Amino acid sequence: MSIIPSEQAPESGELIDLVDRYLDQRLDEAQGKKLETLLRDDPQARRYCAERIRLHSELHSLARPLRIEIHEDRNLVIEQSGGVSTVTARQSNRVSVAPSTAMVQNPGRNRLAAWWLLLPMVLGLALAGWWIHSSRQDAARQQAPPHLIAALENASFEAENLKDGEIRNSVVGWETSTSKRHSAVVNPGKSRLSGGLHLPQTEAKLSSPQALSLTIDRLGEAGWVRQRLYGETAIGTKRLQLADIDGRTIRVEMNLIRPAVEGTAYAENDVFFYAGIQEELRPGRKVASYQINTGKEGWAQADRSLGLNNDQLVKVSFDLKVEVGEMRGDAFFVMGIARNSPPGGEIYIDDVSLRLIDR
Amino acid sequence: MISKPLHLDQAIASELTRDDEAKIARFTEYLAELRPVLSSFLVTQTGGDSNAAGDCLQEVALVLWKKHDVSWAFEDFRRYAFRCAGIEARAYRRKCHRLGKRIVYLAPDVIESLGNETLELAAMDPLPSRRRLDALRICLDGLDPLQRELLDARYEKEGVGKTVIDIAKERSCKIESLYKRLERIRTSLQGCILKRLKELQT
Incomplete structure (x- = not known):
C-alpha cells in the first residue's frame, strides 16, 4: 500500500476556482449552485474538494496551533463516620481549544504536568466541605485569540439585545459577589411599605423598574458589585478569561444619578465612582479601571470629573483598556464607590451597557 | 462523581x-x-x-x-x-x-x-497527520517571500500583520488577482506535499 493517500488528479480551472472561492468565503449564490452541482455529480470533484479543504485546514493548523485550556474546579466534601471518612468529589471542567499566538513545538508527555499550574487550593474543613481550585496547562498562560470573542454577554443582567455586539443591561442582580450591606437593587417609583417614595426626586428620573443602589457609610465601607463576563462566539457563550480580552477595549455606558440624601449630614453627596475589569481571585487586581468624580470636590485619581448636582441624571460613557500583563483567570466587570469618597453618599446606576470594541 | x-x-x-x-x-x-x-x-x-x-x-x-x-x-x-x-x-x-x-x-x-x-x-x-504537516512545513519553507507573505496574510490570526487587502494596496494590484495567486500557491503546495511524502516512502 502506498503511503501517499491520494494521487492528485488534474482538475479543471473552474473547479479549483470555485473550491477556493468557497474556502475564502467569496462564493456568490450562482457560483455556489455551480459548485453544488459539480460536487453532487462528480466523485472526482468531491475528492479534489476534500483534499483542498484538508490543505486549507492544515494551513490553518500551522498558522494557529492548537491551544488547549482547561479549568477545573473540584468540590470535595468529606464526611466522617466511625473513624472512616468518605470523600465525595464534584468536578467541573471547561476546556477551550484555540489557536495560540505562538507555534507549538509538539510538547512531550513529560511536559504535561508542567503545563498544569495548580491554582491555590483552598481547603476549608467544615461540616460541609472542602474547596479546591486547581489546574491548568502552561499553554493556558498564552493569550487567547481575541477573534473568538465577538461580543460581551452578561447572563445575569436583565439583557435586551439591541444589535450585534451590544448588550444593554438593566441591573437586576449579580452573579458573583457584592458588599451586601451597601449594595442593593431598588425599585424606583414603588412606594415603600411605610408609604411614600424613597427618594421621589431621584426616582422620578429613573424609568427603569430596577436600579442598582450603592452607598458608603461613615466608616468608609462602600458598595460595589461585580459580575462574571461572558463572550459571545459563533456558537454560543464562553466564560471569559482575562487573556481573552487582553489588549481589547471595552466601552461602558451607564446612567448615573446621585440622590439628594436630604435631612442628613451628607446632603452634598459627592461620591467617587469606579468601574473596571478585575481578576477573579484574590487579590482582585484590576486589569483596567476608570474613576469618576461625580461631584465638585477634587479627586486626584479621577479620570473625569462630572460636577453633577444631586438628582441630575447623566449618561456616562468611558473606555476600559484591558492590559492583563501577568494576571490570569476569569474576567469580571466591577463597579463601586471608592472608599475615599465622602461618607454617607449614595448613587444609583442603571442601563449598564458593555461593548467590546476595536476587534 | x-x-x-x-x-x-x-x-x-x-x-x-x-x-x-x-x-x-x-x-x-x-x-x-x-x-x-x-x-x-x-x-x-x-x-x-x-x-x-x-x-x-x-x-x-x-x-x-x-x-x-x-x-x-x-x-x-x-x-x-x-x-x-x-x-x-x-x-x-x-x-x-x-x-x-x-x-x-x-x-x-x-x-x-x-x-x-x-x-x-x-x-x-495510513500516515499520522503530523507527517503531512511536516511535509507542508518543508514546502512552506520553499516558497518565495512574496508568496509566503500572501499566505501569511490569508492564514495568520486576524488582526495580526497584513491582510490580503493591505497587500493589494501595497502592491497596487487587485484583490482578485491576489486570490488567484493564492490559488496557485495552494495548488503548488498540494503537489509539493505529495512529492515530499513520496520521498519519504522511498
Missing part, C-alpha cells in the same frame, strides 16, 4: 495524579491526531468558514474532555469526536439560520457527501 474512603490525616494531593497525567496525555495525543481531519470535516459542515469551524472545534473539545475515558481506544475517541462535530455543526447552522446570517449553503446531501469524503480521505491515509 467519585466517592472513596479517605482517612482525615491523608494528604490531599496538591499535584496532578498519575491518572490526571495519563488522561491529559491521552487526550492531547488523540486530539492532535484528529484535529486536521476534524477541522476539515467542520469546514465542510459550516459553509467553508474556518473561523466557525474553529469555534465548533472548541465546543467539540470541551465535550470530549468531559466525556472521554482513559479506557477509550483511538477509534472510540474518533467516533465520538465526529458525532459531536456533527451535532455542533448542526447547532451552528441552526444558529446562523435563526440570526439570519448568510453562510454559503450547499445542499444537505452535498454537505453530507463532502463530509463523508473528508472522512474517507483521512481513513485511507
Whole structure:
C-alpha cells in the first residue's frame, strides 16, 4: 500500500476556482449552485474538494496551533463516620481549544504536568466541605485569540439585545459577589411599605423598574458589585478569561444619578465612582479601571470629573483598556464607590451597557 | 462523581495524579491526531468558514474532555469526536439560520457527501497527520517571500500583520488577482506535499 493517500488528479480551472472561492468565503449564490452541482455529480470533484479543504485546514493548523485550556474546579466534601471518612468529589471542567499566538513545538508527555499550574487550593474543613481550585496547562498562560470573542454577554443582567455586539443591561442582580450591606437593587417609583417614595426626586428620573443602589457609610465601607463576563462566539457563550480580552477595549455606558440624601449630614453627596475589569481571585487586581468624580470636590485619581448636582441624571460613557500583563483567570466587570469618597453618599446606576470594541 | 474512603490525616494531593497525567496525555495525543481531519470535516459542515469551524472545534473539545475515558481506544475517541462535530455543526447552522446570517449553503446531501469524503480521505491515509504537516512545513519553507507573505496574510490570526487587502494596496494590484495567486500557491503546495511524502516512502 502506498503511503501517499491520494494521487492528485488534474482538475479543471473552474473547479479549483470555485473550491477556493468557497474556502475564502467569496462564493456568490450562482457560483455556489455551480459548485453544488459539480460536487453532487462528480466523485472526482468531491475528492479534489476534500483534499483542498484538508490543505486549507492544515494551513490553518500551522498558522494557529492548537491551544488547549482547561479549568477545573473540584468540590470535595468529606464526611466522617466511625473513624472512616468518605470523600465525595464534584468536578467541573471547561476546556477551550484555540489557536495560540505562538507555534507549538509538539510538547512531550513529560511536559504535561508542567503545563498544569495548580491554582491555590483552598481547603476549608467544615461540616460541609472542602474547596479546591486547581489546574491548568502552561499553554493556558498564552493569550487567547481575541477573534473568538465577538461580543460581551452578561447572563445575569436583565439583557435586551439591541444589535450585534451590544448588550444593554438593566441591573437586576449579580452573579458573583457584592458588599451586601451597601449594595442593593431598588425599585424606583414603588412606594415603600411605610408609604411614600424613597427618594421621589431621584426616582422620578429613573424609568427603569430596577436600579442598582450603592452607598458608603461613615466608616468608609462602600458598595460595589461585580459580575462574571461572558463572550459571545459563533456558537454560543464562553466564560471569559482575562487573556481573552487582553489588549481589547471595552466601552461602558451607564446612567448615573446621585440622590439628594436630604435631612442628613451628607446632603452634598459627592461620591467617587469606579468601574473596571478585575481578576477573579484574590487579590482582585484590576486589569483596567476608570474613576469618576461625580461631584465638585477634587479627586486626584479621577479620570473625569462630572460636577453633577444631586438628582441630575447623566449618561456616562468611558473606555476600559484591558492590559492583563501577568494576571490570569476569569474576567469580571466591577463597579463601586471608592472608599475615599465622602461618607454617607449614595448613587444609583442603571442601563449598564458593555461593548467590546476595536476587534 | 467519585466517592472513596479517605482517612482525615491523608494528604490531599496538591499535584496532578498519575491518572490526571495519563488522561491529559491521552487526550492531547488523540486530539492532535484528529484535529486536521476534524477541522476539515467542520469546514465542510459550516459553509467553508474556518473561523466557525474553529469555534465548533472548541465546543467539540470541551465535550470530549468531559466525556472521554482513559479506557477509550483511538477509534472510540474518533467516533465520538465526529458525532459531536456533527451535532455542533448542526447547532451552528441552526444558529446562523435563526440570526439570519448568510453562510454559503450547499445542499444537505452535498454537505453530507463532502463530509463523508473528508472522512474517507483521512481513513485511507495510513500516515499520522503530523507527517503531512511536516511535509507542508518543508514546502512552506520553499516558497518565495512574496508568496509566503500572501499566505501569511490569508492564514495568520486576524488582526495580526497584513491582510490580503493591505497587500493589494501595497502592491497596487487587485484583490482578485491576489486570490488567484493564492490559488496557485495552494495548488503548488498540494503537489509539493505529495512529492515530499513520496520521498519519504522511498
